[in-house]
Amino acid sequence: MLVVVVRTLILYVVVIIALRLMGKREIGQLQPFELVVILMISELAAVPSENVGVPLLSGIIPILVLLAASLTFAYASLKSEKARDIICGRPSILIDRGKILEKELRKNCYNISDLLEELRLNNIPNIADVEFAILENNGQISVFPKSNKRPAIPEDFNISPPYEGLPLPIIMDGKLKTDYLKQREKDLNWLKSELKKYDIDRIEDVLLASLDSSGNLYVQPKTRR
Template identity: 35%
Template sequence: MPAWLEVAIRSICILIGLFIVTKLLGKKQLSKLSFFEYIVGITIGDIAGTMSMDLDIRLTEGVTSILIWALFPVAISQISLRSKKFRDFVEGKSTVFIKNGKILEDNLKKEKYTADELLEQLRKKDVFRVADVEFATLEANGDLNILLKRDKQPLTLGDIKPYVPEEKEPQTVIMDGKILDEPLATARLNRGWLKQQLDQMGVAIENVFLAQVDSYGQLTVDLYDDRIQVPAPQQKQLLLASMKKAEADFELFSLQTNDAEAKQMYEQQAKQMQQLIQKLKPFLM
């Protein structure tokens, strides 16, 4: 067998093997790998490259080496899932750097962190005063996470409104011009509704690159031809307009009727609808 052909066959086999090993090791990002996992990855890559080019190394020997290097971190990961003590020993524990706005100098020295490095990490989180930090901890993977003091935290909708409607993830219902039935069913919608919405927009399904439905039932589309302007979703505005019309109808009925009991009922319904509109209006604008 020619040398180039053997190298090609070995490389293909090794690539398939590395793909399987990668699946076994999981989906951790490079920045989330522990130091040991990082070293294992480099070593496996070095072994694979050597096996591809060095024809004197038997394939079985190289595969055995890769399997040992790959299965060892997998075994450690499985044990870590079942034992916190073992996980703390292997991966390490988080270290508190700031508590109640005060820097813990001993913990900085323990992790070999300088004050300059701490301030740099804080600036990356858009924090420029240590006194604004309630709590800051260095995680086992090297990330610095902070909790601002209550009066320094950004204002959220929950701080203003006692009730905030649940926001669900958007469902992608069309991709590459093809309807995806499972996300459509998750949004409790069907193809008939989708076709009706697209017809109102004047868009054909095959011209849609991507379409998503949000938690309010609004459909947004991205077309292959970016020059075509698609009207913005109006479901929320239509709902608000329908509620205002219902309020006006109740008021009109109360004015038209001569029955005192019916008049009181319509006035009460109009008042309740007005209160509901005031509550929902910030979310429907």
């Protein structure tokens, strides 16, 4: 039993390292060749972990080969547009200037129901409001509504809103992030003074405190037990 546990942990670490080297992407954002590699890696790792009679290297070596192949394809697609088209394919325009392209739907095995569902997921219930819809290589659809149907933005009204930076978590789960505090040009005395406005005397009692670029502090205290 101990042998099985050790072999499984070794394969687990190898698979985690392989996936990390492939990059950080969600499953829905994977290119086809990346998805194939992940499926094959999972199968190759399962066999040695289930069967002690199979040498551990019989699982590790194929995984490393697949990782090398994946990184090679990724590098080739990065450096060559032609290789990228061959390996990853090209996006397909399903709706062009408000008109559904039936040929592209058939080519991609996409039916009208699938198209309407994707539009609803993009918060567009009426297909008549769509100017362009593009099926990306990862299977997701990018939707561009008609100009008179898109949401209004401040630029439409000649408004220039103030800059909004990224809020920084000053305190997370009772632990102070001093680097973020200094980045906002604040000190510990200022923070304690602000926390007292929320009847909080200790940093350890704060679940989350974030500070935006305008100096506004958001504080969520821990639930008292």
